[in-house]
Amino acid sequence: MALVNEHFLKLPNNYLFSDIAKKVNAFRVSHPKKDIIRLGIGDVTQPLPQASIEAMHKAVDELANKNTFRGYGPEQGYDFLIDAILKNDYASRGVHLEPSEIFVSDGAKSDTGNIGDILRHDNSIGVTDPIYPVYIDSNVMCGRAGVLEDGKWSNVIYLPCLSENNFIPSIPNRRIDILYLCYPNNPTGTVISKAELKKWVNYALENDTLILYDAAYEAYIQDPEIPHSIYEIKGAKKVAIEFRSFSKTAGFTGVRCGYTIVPKELTAATLTGERIPLNRLWNRRQCTKFNGTSYITQRGAEAIYSPEGKEQTKATINYYMTNAKIMKEGLESTGLKVFGGENAPYLWVKTPRGISSWKFFEQMLYEAHVVGTPGVGFGPSGEGYIRLTAFGERNDCEEAMKRIRKWIL
Numbered sequence: 377m378a379l380v381n382e383h384f385l386k387l388p389n390n391y392l393f394s395d396i397a398k399k400v401n402a403f404r405v406s407h408p409k410k411d412i413i414r415l416g417i418g419d420v421t422q423p424l425p426q427a428s429i430e431a432m433h434k435a436v437d438e439l440a441n442k443n444t445f446r447g448y449g450p451e452q453g454y455d456f457l458i459d460a461i462l463k464n465d466y467a468s469r470g471v472h473l474e475p476s477e478i479f480v481s482d483g484a485k486s487d488t489g490n491i492g493d494i495l496r497h498d499n500s501i502g503v504t505d506p507i508y509p510v511y512i513d514s515n516v517m518c519g520r521a522g523v524l525e526d527g528k529w530s531n532v533i534y535l536p537c538l539s540e541n542n543f544i545p546s547i548p549n550r551r552i553d554i555l556y557l558c559y560p561n562n563p564t565g566t567v568i569s570k571a572e573l574k575k576w577v578n579y580a581l582e583n584d585t586l587i588l589y590d591a592a593y594e595a596y597i598q599d600p601e602i603p604h605s606i607y608e609i610k611g612a613k614k615v616a617i618e619f620r621s622f623s624k625t626a627g628f629t630g631v632r633c634g635y636t637i638v639p640k641e642l643t644a645a646t647l648t649g650e651r652i653p654l655n656r657l658w659n660r661r662q663c664t665k666f667n668g669t670s671y672i673t674q675r676g677a678e679a680i681y682s683p684e685g686k687e688q689t690k691a692t693i694n695y696y697m698t699n700a701k702i703m704k705e706g707l708e709s710t711g712l713k714v715f716g717g718e719n720a721p722y723l724w725v726k727t728p729r730g731i732s733s734w735k736f737f738e739q740m741l742y743e744a745h746v747v748g749t750p751g752v753g754f755g756p757s758g759e760g761y762i763r764l765t766a767f768g769e770r771n772d773c774e775e776a777m778k779r780i781r782k783w784i785l
C-alpha cells in the first residue's frame with residue numbers, strides 16, 4: 377500500500393484567485409456592458425526584450441546543426457550566463473562571488489520552494505506577514521510548519537508588516553532558525569534600507585539564523601540608497617542564500633529562468649554541531665533532481681546583459697514604474713493611503729475607515745469596475761489592504777484611476 381505524504385492534506389485549498397474570478401464573473405453576468413480593468417494580475421504583460429528574442433532564435437539555430445548542437449548542459453548553468461551574472465549583478469555593486477556559488481535554475485519559485493530539501497524538518501521558520509505564499513506552503517508540505525490554528529501555522533513565527541511599523545518587521549526577541557525576507561516586497565511593494573537590513577544580518581550572525589532572501593524585484597529599485605542584494609551587507613555571505621529571477625526583470629515568467637546564490641562560507645549545523653557548507657548540499661540536490669535550464673533560455677537570459685538588452689529591459693521596467701507612479705498619484709489624490717509603488721511594481725492600498733479587504737475589493741469592482749487583490753489573501757496582516765499591480769497597460773491604469781476618483785470623490 378502506498379501511503380501519501382499527509383502533510384499535503386494539512387494545506388487549506390487556496391481559493392484566493394478562484395474566489396476573485398468567481399466574484400468578477402458574477403459581476404460580469406449581472407453587468408454585461410461594463411468593461412472591467414484588472415489591476416490584480418501578478419504577471420508581466422509586455423513582450424520579451426528584442427535582444428533576448430534574437431539570442432534565443434540564434435540558439436535554436438545552433439541546436440539545429442550537428443556541429444553546434446548541445447544536449448545536457450551543466451546542472452548549475454552555463455559559464456556564459458554565470459559570468460554575466462557575476463559581472464553585472466554583483467561585481468558592479470562591489471560584491472565578489474565565485475562562479476560555483478551561483479546556481480542557474482528555472483525560476484525563483486522552484487528554488488524558494490525546493491531549498492527546504494537541504495534543511496531539517498524541525499527548524500523553526502519566520503516569515504514577514506503578509507507574504508508570498510510559496511514560503512509557507514513549501515514548509516507545510518514537509519511538515520516543518522506544524523499545524524494550522526486560527527489561520528496561523530504553529531511552527532511559523534509571523535513578523536507583522538503594517539503601516540504602523542512602516543512595513544519594516546521588528547527584530548523578534550527569540551531565535552528563529554530560518555527566516556524568509558523578500559525585498560522589494562511582494563505584496564506590499566515596500567523596500568528595506570541598508571541600515572534595516574544590516575540589523576537582520578547581525579541578528580542572523582548572533583543567532584545562527586539562515587536568511588532566505590528573495591530579491592526577485594531588485595531591478596525595480598529606483599532609489600540608489602536601497603540595497604539590491606543582501607550581500608551588500610557585511611557578513612551576509614555567512615548567513616544568507618539569495619534568490620533572483622529573470623521573470624519580472626525581463627518578462628521571463630513564461631520562459632523560466634532564475635538563479636540562486638549559495639556562498640561557500642555559508643554553513644548550517646548537524647545535530648552533533650558539525651558545520652556543513654550549504655553550497656555542497658544544494659549542488660548535490662540540484663545535480664540529483666534538476667537537469668539544468670535549457671540552453672535556449674540561458675542564451676536569452678545572457679542577452680539581457682548586452683548593452684541593447686540592458687536598455688530594453690530598463691525601458692520596460694520604466695513603463696511599469698510610470699504606471700505605478702500614475703496609479704499612486706491617482707489613488708493618493710482621492711485621500712487613500714498608498715504604500716509601495718516607488719521601488720516595486722506593487723501598490724499596497726489601505727482600505728478607508730477600516731473596511732475589510734474583501735469588502736473594499738467588492739466595492740471597487742461594483743463602483744469602479746476595477747479588480748485588485750484582497751490583501752488578506754497574503755496573510756493575516758494583509759487584512760485591511762488591497763494590492764494593485766503596475767503590470768497592466770498604460771491606458772487601463774489611467775482609466776482605472778479616473779474611475780476610482782469618480783467613485784471615491
Ligand SMILES: *Cc1c(COP(=O)(O)O)cnc(C)c1O
Binds near residue numbers: 484
Ligand atoms: C514573481 C515572484 C518570483 C519569481 O518567480 P519565478 O518562479 O522566477 O517566476 C519570486 N518571488 C516572488 C515574491 C515573486 O513575486
